[in-house]
Amino acid sequence: MTEILSDRQRIELAIPAYLMFGISSVPGVFAPNDPSLAERAEADISKLRKKLHDVSLEPFADLTPKKRNALLRRLERVAKGEFVYWKDENALIIMIKLVLFLEILVGQQMLILWEGTPMDWAVRQLSLMSRHGFDDPQIIAAGHVQADQMLARFQKEGLYPKALNVLR
DSSP: OOOOOOHHHHHHHHHHHHHHHHHHTSTTSSOOSSGGGHHHHHHHHHHHHHHHHHHHHGGGTTSOHHHHHHHHHHHHHHHHHHHGGGTTSOHHHHHHHHHHHHHHHHHTTSSOOOTTSHHHHHHHHHHHHTGGGTTOHHHHHHHHHHHHHHHHHHHHTTOSTTOOOOOO
């Protein structure tokens, strides 16, 4: 028997991939240290973006087109509300904030990253692309604060009502 997801649950499942898709869509956000690898990096980012886009649509796959479009508009509205806070932010801090946000969700079993799934692959790829900042205590501290603020904004939208920031 397949469990029916509520509209809220579908949005909650889609948000992490959609936000990661958003950061991966910013031109130049993932630039290789070696310029000779630029073409390969662009191909990797393109593959990553495709997977993240597909993952963000998965929670809506079984819906009618009318219902799917309505929920996709809601997802876009919620994400755009978050993207406003990213406008002048360092891409590395955004990436760390997203990873910490995922840790909150996974740690509280609100999201399960099954090994080998497209989302698991995407998270691993993004972590590899952003690895150099994950050892800076000041950047990690800023990421914690921002992940907490992001969760609070989502909760004001009625999302992740039971999530607690347990990373600190």
